[in-house]
Amino acid sequence: MEMDTPATVPISDIPDTKSDFVGLYLLKSKTLCESKGGASYLRLRLSDRTGEIDAFVWQDVDIVAAQIESGQVVKLKGHVNIFQQKANVKVLKIRTALGSEYDTDMILEGPSIDQEKLWGMVQEMIERVEDVHYRALLDLIFSDNAFLARFKSAPGAKAIHHAYRGGLLEHTVSLLRLASGIIEVYPDLDADLLITSAILHDMGKMQEYNEELLIERTTEGRLLGHIVIGLLSLQRYMDDLEGFPQNKRRKLLHILISHHGSLEWGSPQVPMTLEAITLHYIDNLDAKLAQFRAASEKRKDPNFEGFTMFDKFLERYVYFGDRPEIAEQERDS
Numbered sequence: 215m216e217m218d219t220p221a222t223v224p225i226s227d228i229p230d231t232k233s234d235f236v237g238l239y240l241l242k243s244k245t246l247c248e249s250k251g252g253a254s255y256l257r258l259r260l261s262d263r264t265g266e267i268d269a270f271v272w273q274d275v276d277i278v279a280a281q282i283e284s285g286q287v288v289k290l291k292g293h294v295n296i297f298q299q300k301a302n303v304k305v306l307k308i309r310t311a312l313g314s315e316y317d318t319d320m321i322l323e324g325p326s327i328d329q330e331k332l333w334g335m336v337q338e339m340i341e342r343v344e345d346v347h348y349r350a351l352l353d354l355i356f357s358d359n360a361f362l363a364r365f366k367s368a369p370g371a372k373a374i375h376h377a378y379r380g381g382l383l384e385h386t387v388s389l390l391r392l393a394s395g396i397i398e399v400y401p402d403l404d405a406d407l408l409i410t411s412a413i414l415h416d417m418g419k420m421q422e423y424n425e426e427l428l429i430e431r432t433t434e435g436r437l438l439g440h441i442v443i444g445l446l447s448l449q450r451y452m453d454d455l456e457g458f459p460q461n462k463r464r465k466l467l468h469i470l471i472s473h474h475g476s477l478e479w480g481s482p483q484v485p486m487t488l489e490a491i492t493l494h495y496i497d498n499l500d501a502k503l504a505q506f507r508a509a510s511e512k513r514k515d516p517n518f519e520g521f522t523m524f525d526k527f528l529e530r531y532v533y534f535g536d537r538p539e540i541a542e543q544e545r546d547s
Contacts, residue, residue: 226264230301234293238316240427241288246279263323265512269303278308285428287311287321300516322427323378329366332383336413339390345406347462352410355451364420369429374527375504377429382419385500386412392496408489411469415493418444441480444470469493510534
């Protein structure tokens with residue numbers, strides 16, 4: 215099936231007037247629905263690096279449903295509709311996209327900084343670790359090429375924060391930069407322990423999430439979660455180091471299992487050391503700021519200038535009207 219218009223339109227540039235366009239997008243979900251009149255239709259959730267939008271298939275529903283699947287990149291021709299001052303798409307044509315038609319960097323969200331530059335920042339912090347046992351542990355873990363490759367590419371989450379390829383690495387670098395400043399303010403903190411735990415605290419996420427275009431939890435991720443997966447993995451690496459001190463093992467494992475901060479947030483234990491409570495708060499700070507930024511950039515309220523739509527994870531609206539770079543993006547869109 216050929217699309218009439220050669221150029222593809224990013225979601226952020228889809229016009230807010232009734233018009234046709236062509237685009238390449240990740241199909242995040244496909245839901246078969248029924249209208250009040252009993253007619254079947256498909257509701258699609260589309261995304262690319264710039265945002266998300268709903269699309270609807272009203273004709274040849276069964277045929278289209280059999281041809282496309284969630285997790286695929288699709289090419290479509292659509293017509294923009296406006297409902298309650300919000301754009302959605304009536305699908306005119308749609309098919310699975312050819313690999314030669316798109317660049318995943320344009321389809322998938324990712325860190326704003328180059329992956330290798332981010333990894334270089336982690337390496338610099340590893341070089342700062344003076345404790346021979348923590349340094350030996352880090353050197354052992356990152357000498358594992360499979361571990362390193364996944365550490366660079368893994369997402370930070372499925373939906374809440376850093377939910378894209380490379381998100382784990384970007385989140386880790388942010389924590390290291392925060393830890394570096396906090397160490398200067400609070401010199402009684404064990405700097406080597408804090409740096410090591412900042413690097414390794416989310417290592418279980420590499421197995422919690424898949425490596426597909428559409429981020430989903432793995433079977434292991436659903437059954438165990440990243441804290442337990444990380445705990446088991448970290449224990450195996452420490453077991454491979456002869457003479458790793460028991461007190462350092464306990465402190466590092468404690469930070470890993472307590473970094474969510476409370477039992478209701480998924481931690482088997484609450485933070486009980488200076489380094490554990492520090493790691494929890496810088497982890498939560500970076501996660502919350504990432505959520506605020508994502509909401510400000512992608513969930514603008516079309517009916518209330520300067521605010522986002524209500525965010526169910528943050529449990530609030532976010533105001534960005536005084537942030538010129540975001541407000542300018544809104545005007546330009």
